[in-house]
Amino acid sequence: xxxxxxxxxxxxxxxxxxxxxxxxxxxxxxxxxxxxxxxxxxxxxxxxxxxxxxxxxxxxxxxxxxxxxxxxxxxxxxxxxxxxxxxxxxxxxxxxxxxxxxxxxxxxxxxxxxxxxxxxxxxxxxxxxxxxxxxxxxxxxxxxxxxxxxxxxxxxxxxxxxxxxxxxxxxxxxxxxxxxxxxxxxxxxxxxxxxxxxxxxxxxxxxxxxxxxxxxxxxxxxxxxxxxxxxxxxxxxxxxxxxxxxxxxxxxxxxxx
Numbered sequence: 001x002x003x004x005x006x007x008x009x010x011x012x013x014x015x016x017x018x019x020x021x022x023x024x025x026x027x028x029x030x031x032x033x034x035x036x037x038x039x040x041x042x043x044x045x046x047x048x049x050x051x052x053x054x055x056x057x058x059x060x061x062x063x064x065x066x067x068x069x070x071x072x073x074x075x076x077x078x079x080x081x082x083x084x085x086x087x088x089x090x091x092x093x094x095x096x097x098x099x100x101x102x103x104x105x106x107x108x109x110x111x112x113x114x115x116x117x118x119x120x121x122x123x124x125x126x127x128x129x130x131x132x133x134x135x136x137x138x139x140x141x142x143x144x145x146x147x148x149x150x151x152x153x154x155x156x157x158x159x160x161x162x163x164x165x166x167x168x169x170x171x172x173x174x175x176x177x178x179x180x181x182x183x184x185x186x187x188x189x190x191x192x193x194x195x196x197x198x199x200x201x202x203x204x205x206x207x208x209x210x211x212x213x214x215x216x217x218x219x220x221x222x223x224x225x226x227x228x229x230x231x232x233x234x235x236x237x238x239x240x241x242x243x244x245x246x247x248x249x250x251x252x253x254x255x256x257x
Contacts, residue, residue, distance in 0.1 A: 044126045051122040056115025063110025067103030109151045117143035136177045137170040144169025195219040199246060205239050223253045 039047050120142045124135035145166035149158060153165065190197075193212060196219055200206045212218075215233035217225070225247055230240040247253050 044123065047126070048119050048122045052115045052119030055118030056111040059110035059112075059114030060107040062114075063106035063108070064103040066110070067106030105151075109147060112150045113143045113147050116146050133174050133177045133181075137174040140173030141166035141170040192218040192220075196222065199243070203239075203242050203246060205242065208235055208239060211235050222247060 039050060042050070117139045120139035121131070121135060124138055125131045128135060143166075145162040147153065147169075148162045148165035153161065193209065196212050196217070197206070197209055199222070200209055200212075211233040215229070217229065217233065221229075225244060227240055227244060230243060235243070
């Protein structure tokens with residue numbers, strides 16, 4: 001019994017001290033995952049309302065910050081006499097105001113864009129059971145159209161402006177979605193190291209994932225790990241002890257041994 005306690009103390013001493021920032025990130029991720037799990041159990045109207053409100057609040061905060069940067073520009077814009085300008089000039093002036101307004105104006109604009117986009121995306125995902133480029137473009141069209149109506153962006157014809165803005169937002173969002181898909185796909189080999197990666201991250205040894213890949217130590221080899229196998233892939237003694245101790249303590253891995 002005492003020997004087991006001593007081994008536990010040795011392992012705890014070998015365990016690297018985690019960065020407080022990393023601990024905060026882990027805690028935040030746990031809260032976020034818990035919130036998403038709760039949200040997934042709600043009805044579609046409740047989920048859409050919560051997602052729209054939270055995203056609008058985030059957008060408003062970003063917009064207010066951006067508005068502080070553009071406040072000087074908007075204050076420097078002269079107010080022209082309305083009678084001396086044609087409708088096209090007035091529309092151009094409103095566009096400049098929409099793009100360079102103060103914190104409140106930008107907070108409103110960003111809140112509409114992000115809130116509507118997130119809300120429509122949520123509804124489309126519930127209805128279609130997946131999140132794809134079509135759903136993304138529909139959400140972007142809605143956010144672009146409402147942004148145009150709320151901000152006054154565009155010419156005097158509000159309906160045409162809303163349609164053109166929505167179409168522009170949809171095309172941009174569709175292109176970004178496809179581009180993100182192309183660059184976010186992990187290498188095919190990574191599917192064989194998902195459990196290994198999780199184990200190493202939990203132990204604070206994520207930098208040794210490349211050693212596992214170099215030695216072809218996949219998830220299926222975890223129950224078979226030995227000190228010599230880890231030494232062959234150039235993992236130092238301390239991390240080797242932590243990894244082997246984790247494997248021995250994991251009930252699922254221990255059953256496969």
